[in-house]
Amino acid sequence: MKTKSLVLAAVIATAISAPTMAADWFVGGAVGYQQDTYKSKETESGKTTSEKFKEKDMSYQLRAGTYLNDNNRVYGTYSYNSDDFAKQQSFLASYDYLIGLDAGNKLNWFVGATAGMTHTSPDAKELSSENTFVWGGQTGLMYKISDKLSTEIGYRYLKQDYDLKSSDDAGSTQFSLNDTQQVYLGVDYRF
Template structure:
């Protein structure tokens, strides 16, 4: 918990200082793909003595679905920016809504400085709503980083392609009062360790 608090505090401190250092504010939006790898298990209340041993079933499934995002922030100068992002992702197992704060360091590539490589850190909150009615929705702290390429189309408009990794800590359990895969009632667990995003966005400076 201490590590998570320090990560969030560092990103927030940079963002709070933005108004006094601001050069260019921007708004934008993007679309991409998010990969979520879930793990889970089902443990029946009644064990079948004929089969012998535990009949616990384990599941590992990777979901790839579209992610949508909107964001707003500020370029402190040519090499630093901070921004907040809201993103939405839905797959067969859950729906996720993320509220993230990010910082990027930009490195100009070439004399024109139109193409920039960026790398940075992200921290925030993710709300996960499982499709299984027996599992509760949860708010979870997430953190990670991103990198990619940003291209300035003109003084107002830029576009970028990026990759973001988010470390998650989602782990829930609940009863299964109705038959599951033909088995008797029992309990199930679900966890999501991390998510990976590949996105394309367009920003407007003002």
């Protein structure tokens, strides 16, 4: 829990201080592919069965933030995903460090940290919807098309905390969403 608290505190502190240092604000969107890793464990009549499975589907994102300078940006993201098992809505706060790969900083490699909250709504009636803490990181390449427009391709990994346990006279069930991985293509507009 200490790691989660430290990551969340660092992201929040950076986001709160952003308006005093802000140089360029931006809004944007992204579309991509999301893979969720689920685990289930059932115990019935003394017999335990475990299963690990992955669900894959499209992911859609809207975001807004600011470039603090040429090498630092902070932003918030709303993300939506619906696969065969559940629907997810995420609210994330992120920080990226940008490393210029050319003389004019048109092409940048970015690496950063993310923390936030995800609302998971499983389609199964016996499983409840839940808000959970998520944290992770992202990396990718950003290309500055013009002073106002940029595009990027990225990869994000999120550690999920969705964990549900239930039991009755017949046995017990434990179900969890372990992690989420996203690959996305985004476009941002600076103003």
